[in-house]
Every structure is written in C-alpha cells, then in structure tokens.
Amino acid sequence: MFAAIERVWGRLDILLHSIAFAPRQDLHGRVTDCSLEGFLQTMDVSVHSLIRMARQAEPLMKDGGAIFTMSYFGGEKVVPHYGIMGPAKAALETAARYMADELGEKEFASTSFPPDR
Numbered sequence: 001m002f003a004a005i006e007r008v009w010g011r012l013d014i015l016l017h018s019i020a021f022a023p024r025q026d027l028h029g030r031v032t033d034c035s036l037e038g039f040l041q042t043m044d045v046s047v048h049s050l051i052r053m054a055r056q057a058e059p060l061m062k063d064g065g066a067i068f069t070m071s072y073f074g075g076e077k078v079v080p081h082y083g084i085m086g087p088a089k090a091a092l093e094t095a096a097r098y099m100a101d102e103l104g105e106k107e108f109a110s111t112s113f114p115p116d117r
Helices: 002-008 022-028 038-062 085-109
Strands: 014-017 066-069
Touching: 002 014, 014 038, 022 038, 038 066, 038 085, 066 085
Parallel strands: 014 066
Antiparallel strands: none
C-alpha cells in the first residue's frame, strides 16, 4: 500500500489507523485467563500494526503530516466484557504518545520556532 502511495502521489499527509482484534475467548473472558497466543495476536493486530504503519508512512510525510488512531474508554477504565482489549487500547495510546514525541521532534526540527515542551 505504501509503495503504491509513493508511486502515485509521491507523499502522504494523513494516516488513519483503525484496526483492532482479539480472539473471542480472550475478548470476553478474564484478562487473567488470556492465552499467550490471544495476547500476542491482540497486541500485534491492535497495537504493533500502528507502529509498523507509522514506520512506513514517515518517509512519505515529507512536509509533515498527521497520524491518527482509534481508541476506546476501555483503555482508561475497566469496561465489562472488554477483556484483553482494554490493556491493548492502553498500550495503543501509550505507543501513540511515544511516537508523537519521536516523530513530532522531527517536524519541529524543520521549523523556525522552538516547540512548547
């Protein structure tokens, strides 16, 4: 997908990450009972996919850009029957904050004013 974007448009301005998945038994079950396989699959699809997409989008955002992801209240507070997706959303939000710090620094480096930090 990113190669096609580069070939057709040569740049990318906005990236929207809106994907999440957890196996049914791990989504509706107790976090304590989550399988290793379910945990790894949930984190890969729901969190690491954002990291992979940002890595591929970064070189295409030549004049800056924006990366958005979708979260849910269950990443902050316990929501019944949300299972392992709650910790995954918390991890997604934290990964987004760390990447904003890392990638935002690159954007500010090309401006003539210092960032408010």
